[in-house]
Amino acid sequence: MPRQMNVTELHEFYHHIGAALWQIQYLEDALVSFLALKVCKERGDTTAAGRQKLLAEKRKLTLGPLIDACVKYQIIRPQEQSRLMSFKLERHWLVHRSLVESGDKLYDDAGRQAVFTRIAAIRDEANCLKGIAFEDLQSWAEAEGVSPAAVEKHAQEELRRLKGSPARSFPRGAQ
DSSP, X not given: OOOOOOHHHHHHHHHHHHHHXXXXXXXXXXXXXXXXXXXXXXXXXXXXXXXXXXXXXXXXXXXXXXXXXXXXXXXXXXGGHHHHHHHHHHHHIIIIIHHHHHGGGGGSHHHHHHHHHHHHHHHHHHHHHHHHHHHHHHHHHHHTTOXXXXXXXXXXXXXXXXXXXXXXXXXXXXX
8 A cells, every 4th residue: 555654764765865875975986086096196296286186176077987987097897897887877866867767666665665775785886886996996006105004094194183183192002
């Protein structure tokens, strides 16, 4: 029997959408960061200003052109290209077509669950693809001579800055 979603289901629906969109943005950011680093390396641009300018430029790319650029610069593994293209279609559904194509399904228990499951799958795939991109970025950076310990230290300092925490003056684990 058709029925409107209750408040709990509506909250869950918006939660799933928000989580999926956030994970998509994390994936896009990982790909853009890797792309900017590779392009800067190819151009020989080692200035902070040049890197920031290129990063800002590449962050304007939508997912399709971003994927194309990442394929060109061999950021996306050949065996992952079709997976990323399928993901792009799912992301497109979520952002542009889910209301029109699946809005009516939200009035039926089975349909609602199918929509929730599809959105959760998009979130999970974005998270998985982000992990692959991050691992590849990390491997590439290490091959380029970047110290993982230095990257970790910088990341921790940035996180403390964002949280408003004072810098540590003692070794990790000494607390």
